[in-house]
Amino acid sequence: MIYSSGSFVFLCTFVGDSTKTKLMKVHLIYFSATHTTQTVCRGVAQHWGKEIVEHDLTLEGPAGEVELSEDDLLVLGMPVYCGRIPELATERLASFRGHSSKAIAIAVYGNREYDDALIEMAQWLEAHNFHMVAAAAFIGRHCIFPAVADGRPDAADEGKMKDFAEACRPLLEVPVDAIPRVAVPGNAELPPYKRSSFCPVPTDQCTQCGTCAANCPAGAISPEDASVVDASRCLACGRCIVICPVGGRQFAGEAYEQASLRFTAAYSARKEPVFFLPEM
Structure with missing residues (x-):
């Protein structure tokens, strides 16, 4: 594996019958303030041995339009902030378009809940001409209360990343119209964006x-x-x-310390990644 200029690059050869497709590139698009979502997306994609192109939306969106071909795969990775994906990320996603391209959605949350993040990602993918073929929710250290899920993703999570990648592998090799869209939980009518009352x-x-x-x-x-x-x-x-x-x-202050104690007591029990795959 070679890592250069923000992209993983692999050499790969495809063989097989005409019912299989030739996957051109895997595009990782993510918002990753503390590098956790980036880590999960890379941890999944590295197991496929395909050429990888990364689009980091944390600080800015792309300079122009980015179109994925029907043979490309999008891995869309987003953190969960107050039950939704970041509003800034949604704005920076506006320049991306698919052509009935396959897509996998990955939400990364701080061990409370991923709430409506996956269905929000599913709606965005459909609206921008992507076909969501799989989804997952992984856990990372909580960004406001770091005692919760501290050290995650850990070695066990890395094993789950590999498991998810292997479960998705067959989806990379069949035509997109042979794969039903995968269903994910959440409210189709998304609630308003919320903000934490705490700032570092x-x-x-x-x-x-x-x-x-x-x-x-x-x-x-x-x-x-x-x-x-x-x-x-x-x-x-x-x-x-x-x-x-x-x-x-x-983060500091008496109100923060009290909230941290309550949140840590309520949400420290370990949760595990969950996968959503099509019935084929």
């Missing part, structure tokens, strides 16, 4: 280097003063915390 703040270790501001997906942090945060834009995604070179940012 600088600690005494903050050097005002500007790294957090430059890497905030929502542009919520002032580049002149890292203590100034636009709470109406902050996603509480935790990117500023993991990106800080000196560990100078965190």
Whole structure:
């Protein structure tokens, strides 16, 4: 495997009868503030041995239109924020189009629930001419209350990524019209977007280097003063915390500490990934 310029590149040879299709490329499209969704998408796709092209929407969308052919596969990976995929990600997805292209949806959530994220992804895929052939929900460390699902995805999750990839493998080799769309749970009438009431703040270790501001997906942090945060834009995604070179940012405050205790007590029991595959 060769990793170069944000893409995995593989050599592959296809043999078989005329009922099988030649998969050209696997496109990974993801929003991954703390790199967890990216890790899961890569962890699944690496098992197929196909050429992989990555589109990271965390900081910006593509410069122009991106069209996938009918022989391409889209793996759409999204975190779950307050029950839905990030609104910013939806905006940055606008430039992508399929041509009855196969798609796999992957939601990554912090061990509470994935709520309506998968059905929201399914609706977006259908509206943009993709055919969703499989879906999954994986668990990653919670971005606001990191004691929940700490260390995940772990080795057991990596095994589940391989299991999911193997379960999807036959779907890569048959025509898209031979695969029924897979059903996923959720409310078709999506609820309004919500925001967390908590935003990360600088600690005494903050050097005002500007790294957090430059890497905030929502542009919520002032580049002149890292203590100034636009709470109406902050996603509480935790990117500023993991990106800080000196560990100078965190969630804090009495209300946060109390909420953290309640949330950790309620949602620390380990949940496992779930897969949704078509009946064929």
